[in-house]
Amino acid sequence: MTSLHLNDDQFTRYLMDPDADGAEAAHLLGCTVCREELERFRSSVGSFNSMTLAWSERHSITSPSYAASRGSAEWASGWSWSVAVLMLLAVGTSLHLRIEANQVNPGIQASDSYDQNSEAEIARDNQLMRAVNLEINRKEPFPLMADNVPSQKYRQGVKKRLEVRSE
Amino acid sequence: MIRRVTRLSRINVHRGMQIAVRTSAIRLNAEASSVSELEEIDGLVRIYRPRLLRFVTFSIGDQDLAESIVQDCFLRAYNARESFRGDCTVNTWLFGIANNLIRDHLRTKKFQFWRKVRATAIDITEMVSCLPCTESSPETFLLQQEQAVQVKEALEGLSVNQRRIFLLRFSEDMSPQEISDSIGMLLNTVKTHLYRALTAIRKQLGELK
Numbered sequence: 001m002t003s004l005h006l007n008d009d010q011f012t013r014y015l016m017d018p019d020a021d022g023a024e025a026a027h028l029l030g031c032t033v034c035r036e037e038l039e040r041f042r043s044s045v046g047s048f049n050s051m052t053l054a055w056s057e058r059h060s061i062t063s064p065s066y067a068a069s070r071g072s073a074e075w076a077s078g079w080s081w082s083v084a085v086l087m088l089l090a091v092g093t094s095l096h097l098r099i100e101a102n103q104v105n106p107g108i109q110a111s112d113s114y115d116q117n118s119e120a121e122i123a124r125d126n127q128l129m130r131a132v133n134l135e136i137n138r139k140e141p142f143p144l145m146a147d148n149v150p151s152q153k154y155r156q157g158v159k160k161r162l163e164v165r166s167e
Numbered sequence: 168m169i170r171r172v173t174r175l176s177r178i179n180v181h182r183g184m185q186i187a188v189r190t191s192a193i194r195l196n197a198e199a200s201s202v203s204e205l206e207e208i209d210g211l212v213r214i215y216r217p218r219l220l221r222f223v224t225f226s227i228g229d230q231d232l233a234e235s236i237v238q239d240c241f242l243r244a245y246n247a248r249e250s251f252r253g254d255c256t257v258n259t260w261l262f263g264i265a266n267n268l269i270r271d272h273l274r275t276k277k278f279q280f281w282r283k284v285r286a287t288a289i290d291i292t293e294m295v296s297c298l299p300c301t302e303s304s305p306e307t308f309l310l311q312q313e314q315a316v317q318v319k320e321a322l323e324g325l326s327v328n329q330r331r332i333f334l335l336r337f338s339e340d341m342s343p344q345e346i347s348d349s350i351g352m353l354l355n356t357v358k359t360h361l362y363r364a365l366t367a368i369r370k371q372l373g374e375l376k
Contacts, residue, residue, distance in 0.1 A: 012365045016336070016358060017343060044372055045337050047298070047311040048318035052338070054297040056221035059230075 006034045015041065208245050215261050216241070222339065223265055225322060226331045227272070236272060240265045259349055262339065266331065266350040273327060291316065314372075321371035329364035332357055 006014065006027055011034070014024035028034050219240060224233035243264050251260060295312050303311075322330050331350065335341045343361065347354040 008366070008369070012362055012369070015365055016361050019342070041369065041372070043311075044314040044318050047315040049338050051294060051298040051312070051315040052221045052225060052319075053217060054299050055294045056224065057217040058297055059234075060217045060220055 005031060011037070014038075208241065211244070211257075212241055215258065218258075218339065219261060219265055222262065222331075222334050223269060225319075225334055226269055226327060228323065228330075232272065236265065236268045240268055243268075255348070258339075259341070259345060262335065262341075263349045263351075269327070269331065270350075291319070294319070317372055318368065321368040324371070325364050325367055326360075328352075329360045329367070332360045333364040333368070336361055 006024055010024050010027075014022070014028070015038075018025065028038060216237060220233060220237050223236050223240075224230055227233060227236075240261060244261055247264075251257075255263075295316060298308075298312055298315060300308065322333065325333065332346055335346045335349065336343070341349065343354060343357050346352075346361075347357045350357075352360075
């Protein structure tokens with residue numbers, strides 16, 4: 001019965017060019033065994049093709065040139081969506097914060113905004129700034145420098161030290 | 168009677184001319200669409216890059232070099248877009264350029280050196296994980312993975328020319344004549360390579376009697 005099936009040579013020739021008219025195609029129409037063999041081969045190659053195509057698609061997406069090309073194609077829609085979402089988030093957050101603050105202490109909010117611009121507050125700020133400037137500009141003598149110590153105290157100190165040594 | 172025949176022949180000539188004009192118009196449209204397709208490099212890369220990358224990677228067995236060749240292929244195609252006459256599809260044209268680049272790389276001493284020094288850089292585990300999950304059972308899925316790996320291993324045992332021709336025939340679905348035109352090889356030589364590649368792969372798959 002085996003001799004009735006396609007041999008390797010015939011099978012390979014059929015795979016090379018199935019469109020070519022030949023006895024192989026006619027045989028395959030009526031022979032289940034040979035058709036199954038053909039399907040097995042096609043299934044193996046099909047699995048290889050889908051696996052390798054998925055692999056190369058993944059690599060194409062991760063490659064910079066492909067990403068750039070995709071990016072430029074979808075640039076407008078992507079950016080517009082992200083900007084719109086960001087704006088919505090910003091507006092929503094600020095509104096939420098404002099409402100929350102008003103609910104907690106509305107009186108303080110109002111008086112604060114009023115006091116910050118009053119003349120008394122400005123005068124107090126100026127006074128504070130002057131005090132800070134004064135502190136910054138004050139010349140502090142360096143404690144270890146002999147020139148900065150008053151001469152009388154320095155002499156007294158030296159005397160004491162000499163006395164201690166002589167004892 | 169003679170008048171009728173003359174009239175009929177005139178009608179036929181007229182129809183023939185109309186058909187010829189329509190055919191040439193269709194061809195011109197096809198050429199125009201192909202040329203416009205070439206003008207947009209982004210679209211070109213998006214459509215053809217995955218298949219070109221697959222073809223080049225599995226032809227030469229080196230992923231890094233394949234990436235470089237594919238990049239170069241698109242650059243050349245874009246620079247030479249004016250010379251595209253529309254005699255073939257953009258797909259066939261691009262694969263032709265890729266084949267020329269592969270051939271050029273195969274000839275260089277550098278490629279021969281690196282081929283001896285290092286093995287293929289394609290990660291089989293990563294590749295297997297790429298196989299798209301179908302609705303079939305887990306057993307069938309495992310079987311598909313195994314089959315795919317077997318074909319890949321069988322391909323590695325072939326010469327670069329046999330691999331190229333096998334991939335063009337069974338992955339890109341080109342006829343032997345199209346392969347011959349694309350890679351500039353005689354049809355009989357293409358058939359010989361394909362025959363040997365098929366025999367080797369069927370042997371590896373355990374299908375030979």
